[in-house]
Structures are given as structure tokens and as C-alpha cells.
Amino acid sequence: MSGLLRRRPEGFAWLLLVLMVAGLLSFGPLCVRGTGDASASVGEADVAVRQAFNATLDAERAGANVSGLILRLNEAGGILVEAEMALGNGNSSEAFSKAGQCVGIAESVRSDADALRVSALDEAQTVFWTYLTFSVAGIAAFVVVLALVWRRFKRGCFRKVLGMRPEVAHDEA
Amino acid sequence: MKLENYKVIFVAVGLVGVLIFASPALSLVLRLPGGERFSELWVLGPGHMAEDYPFNVKANEVYKVYLGIGNHMGGLEYYRVCVKFRNQTEPLPDALNGTPSVLDPLLEYRVFLRDNEVLEREVLFSFQSISFEGNFCRVSSLVVDGCVLNVDKSAVWDEENHGFYFQLFFELWVYNATVSDFQYHNRFVGNWLNMSIPV
Numbered sequence: 001m002s003g004l005l006r007r008r009p010e011g012f013a014w015l016l017l018v019l020m021v022a023g024l025l026s027f028g029p030l031c032v033r034g035t036g037d038a039s040a041s042v043g044e045a046d047v048a049v050r051q052a053f054n055a056t057l058d059a060e061r062a063g064a065n066v067s068g069l070i071l072r073l074n075e076a077g078g079i080l081v082e083a084e085m086a087l088g089n090g091n092s093s094e095a096f097s098k099a100g101q102c103v104g105i106a107e108s109v110r111s112d113a114d115a116l117r118v119s120a121l122d123e124a125q126t127v128f129w130t131y132l133t134f135s136v137a138g139i140a141a142f143v144v145v146l147a148l149v150w151r152r153f154k155r156g157c158f159r160k161v162l163g164m165r166p167e168v169a170h171d172e173a
Numbered sequence: 174m175k176l177e178n179y180k181v182i183f184v185a186v187g188l189v190g191v192l193i194f195a196s197p198a199l200s201l202v203l204r205l206p207g208g209e210r211f212s213e214l215w216v217l218g219p220g221h222m223a224e225d226y227p228f229n230v231k232a233n234e235v236y237k238v239y240l241g242i243g244n245h246m247g248g249l250e251y252y253r254v255c256v257k258f259r260n261q262t263e264p265l266p267d268a269l270n271g272t273p274s275v276l277d278p279l280l281e282y283r284v285f286l287r288d289n290e291v292l293e294r295e296v297l298f299s300f301q302s303i304s305f306e307g308n309f310c311r312v313s314s315l316v317v318d319g320c321v322l323n324v325d326k327s328a329v330w331d332e333e334n335h336g337f338y339f340q341l342f343f344e345l346w347v348y349n350a351t352v353s354d355f356q357y358h359n360r361f362v363g364n365w366l367n368m369s370i371p372v
Contacts, residue, residue: 049283050251050348050353053249053251053285053348053350054350056249056285057248057249057350060248060249060287061248066249066287067287070249070285070286070287073251073285074283074284074285077251077283077284077285078283080283081280081281081282081283084281085280085320127201128198128201131197131198131200131201132198134194134197134198135194135195135196135197135198135199136198138194139190139191139194139195142187142190142191142194143187143191146183146186146187146190149183150180150183153179153183154176157176157179
């Protein structure tokens, strides 16, 4: 190398220039792709958090206890904001990494929320049938008991009426 | 009492009993109307009270306020709070039309709250560079919760109130699952700040 430098200094300068240009050409698209990738990742993270929220909302409406999911959703939301900030400050690698972290949490929340929703719906169905059975059986038993009481009461009333004797009025005059 | 009267009493008792026994099943089907649905947004001073808000501010000093959000919407909500900074001439949100300020948010907070849940968080802010030139005051960057934000805003000396006034304000947005987007929730709170000239 030192021999080449001594013998052909202008050749070495050309070689360096070519290498620098090649390096710039390969680094440029990498930079652009890095920013674009980070932006796309942050967009994906945003969508993932929204989907996780929708799934959690459905689970809550089905009657599931979603307290644990909300803690994780808040964590994902915080990381998403950090990713957006990093992207805004031009820190693509941090934005990419935070977005990936956010997607991971959001997807786990979504799958857990789906599982919770299914189990809550099953539980709700069991509760519904139990309550319905109790209500129908309770009403039937109550009506039967009330009818029996009414019959007994009516019979007692009739007996009382039939057992009455006319009162004898005394003429005091 | 006549037998017919007793019959009426038995029928009434029967109906009441049927309703009592049917109530567990009815509770699963019937939904009673809830109260008014709304969200809360507030700012408190450094002592968690509605007093001692930062007002006369200067560069490189950290100020603290508490930002609170309350959910009374009847279910889980996804909120976004946009932090914005303006001078006296820039627009605030329009409360009558329910439209947000046209200014870009400097920072956002994303919060998930269940029904009747409240969140209060500390917001620390400071100004890194404030310059004064005649009747103008220029704020170049604002630091909120450790994030350096380029604001580049100028204010003209307010003759009436004797100060260079800026406002740090927070807008509340809520996620609408039907349209899959955030919508301005017509709530905002702000804090006026007077940039003090260093002596």
C-alpha cells in the first residue's frame, strides 16, 4: 500500500475518491430507507395500539376485568409517544426500536383482550341461563303457591259464609 | 270485605312477586339510562391546588403544573392530550364550533382511562432561550418533560397588561372507534406565561 502511494499518488487519490463516492451512494439510500422504515414502523405501532384499544373495549363491554390490560395499554401509549418524538427529532433508530417495542406490547394486549372477551362471553352466557332458570322456576313456583293459597283462602271464605246462621231479632216491644 | 276485593289483592301480590322473581333475568336484558357523559380536563398549580400557577417565567428555570383528565363517558376511553404553545395573536380552540386550534401540537400524551377513572400527571416545563429585542420577545425552545421542542415564537409587548404574553395550553382529543380516528373533544385548558426580562 505504501509502495502504491509512493509510486502512484494520483492513482491512490482516484481510488479514494471512487471509494468515497461509492460509500456516499450506498449510505444515502440507506439513510432514506432508515427514516422511511422508522416512519412506517411508528405508523404500524399507532395502528397496533388502536387495534389493542378496540379489542380491550370489546372485552370490557363483554364484562371482562380489563384493569391489567389498561396498564399495559398506557405503557404502549407512552412508548408510542416516545417513538413519535424520536422520529420528529430525526432519531430513526430509536423511533424504530420504540415502535417495535410498542407493537409487541399492543399485540400481546390484543390477544389477551380477545381471550378475555371470549371467556367473559362464556361466563355471561352461563350467568344469563342461570338467572333465566332461576327466574322462570321462581315465577312458576310462586304462581303455583299463590294459586294454592288462593284456593284455600276461597274455600275458607265459602265455609265461613255457609256456616253462618241468621240472627234472631228480639222484639222488645 | 268482599271476596272480589281479596281477589284483587292476590293478583297485585302475584304481579309484585312475578316482578321480584323476574328481576335477575331482567337486569341482564334491561339497561337503565346512565347519567350525563363527559370528560374532564384541568390544570393545577405545583401544590396540587388551583393556585400558584407559574406566571412570570424566565429562561432555564423549571416550572411545574399538574394536568388532570377524568373519564365519565360510561366506558373505556382512549384520550390524546395535545400540548400547544401560542402567543397572544395565535388562535385558541373554538369552543362554540368545537374545533381545535390550528397550531401543531408540540407534544402529545396518550392515556387510557376506564369509566369514572381520573389521571393526574406532573408536567415540567422550562424555556431554554428567550431573547428580547425592543418591543419583541422571542422564545426559541421550550422543554416539556425533558423533551426539547423548537417553538420559535415571538410576542409583542402588551401595553395594557405590561408583559410579553404566551400561553401553554392542552387540548383533549378522544378516539372514536367508529371512524378509527381521534376527534377533538372540545376541552382545553391553558396557562398564561409572562416572559420576564432578566435584570
